[in-house]
Amino acid sequence: MTSSTPGKHLASMRDATPLVQCITNYVAMNVAANVLLAAGASPAMVHSVEEAGEFAAFAGALTINMGTVSPDWADGMKSAADSAAAAGRPWVLDPVAHMATSYRRKVVTELLDLRPTVIRGNASEILALGGGNSSARGVDTKDDVAAAEDVARQLALSRQCIVAVTGRTDFVTDGTRTAHIDGGSAWMPRVTALGCSLTCLVGAYAAVEPDAFTATTAALAHFAVAGELAERDVSGPGSFAVAFLDALASVDGRTLDDKARVRLS
Structure with a gap:
């Protein structure tokens, strides 16, 4: 992918409706489902250990978010990740506040051992995951993206995956390879x-584009452009939330190519 062609990946994703x-x-389910539907994908919120592994074997992609992890959900996560890997399906890990408690640290270690295709987190999460120094303890980042770039590179090499900060x-x-995406x-x-x-949207692109680096970059560009378009005529976070869904849906390939600000190196 060049900096001017994320639009073709958007078109491919929408054609496939992965x-x-x-x-x-719990907080994210409704929002994430609406984001995927607006973008052009098909969401399925399947987490129970009794079916998560079976479902992951035929889904286009799997995404795992640790936000409200519990023992039952962790078992479902591990079953799904193991099944996705065995079936050759891409899966994306969102290590939410993995450094906050000993239980979260245990679960994220177990998930990392199941070889995620992509890890997406904020700067504090990636710094801590890669063994760097971070002052954050909860879900909010306390660090700048630039501070996590070197750690992200090393984490990507050691885990043989894509890392998105x-x-x-x-x-x-x-x-x-590296990409910087401006916007939002x-x-x-x-x-x-x-x-x-956004983690779920990365999964949608990865389901269609075999190069996970390209898929991740295109998904982040789509999100960033939609964010810029949505904020034009809104007065606050409530109206922005609605406008953002509309913008995700209205962005087409040409608009994405024209407005995406992606710098590759």
Whole structure:
């Protein structure tokens, strides 16, 4: 992918309407489902251990978010990730506040051992996951994306996956290639579950584009452009949330190519 062609990946994703299994938190379920539907994918919120593994074997992609993890949900997450990997399906890990408690640290270690295709988190989460220093303890980031870039590269190399650090300027790497994506809106952090929903959108693109670096970069570009378009005529986070869904749906390939600000190296 060049910096000017994320639009073709958007078109491919919409043509395929991929089925994305989203194991996400209670807060994010409705928002994430609406984001995927607006973008052009098909969400399925399947998390129970009794069916999560079976479902992951035929879904286009799997996304796992640790936001409201519990023992039962963790078992479903691990079953789904193991099944997705065995079936050759891409899966995306969102290690929400993994550093906050000993239980979360245990679960994220077990999930990492199941070889995620993509890890997407904020700067504090990625810093802590890669062994760097972070002052954050909860879900909110206390660090800048730039501070996590070197750690993200090393994490990508050691785990042989794509690492995406999202914030004011997003950063994506496979350890060698890198992408910076500018855009979005200052309202986005004021609307709950948008980061969780972005993880699901990465899954939608990865279900269709075999190169996970390209898929992740295109998904983040789509999100960033929609955020910029949505904030034009809104007065606050409530109206932004509605406008953002509309913008995700209205962005087409040409608009995405024209407005995406992606810098590759």
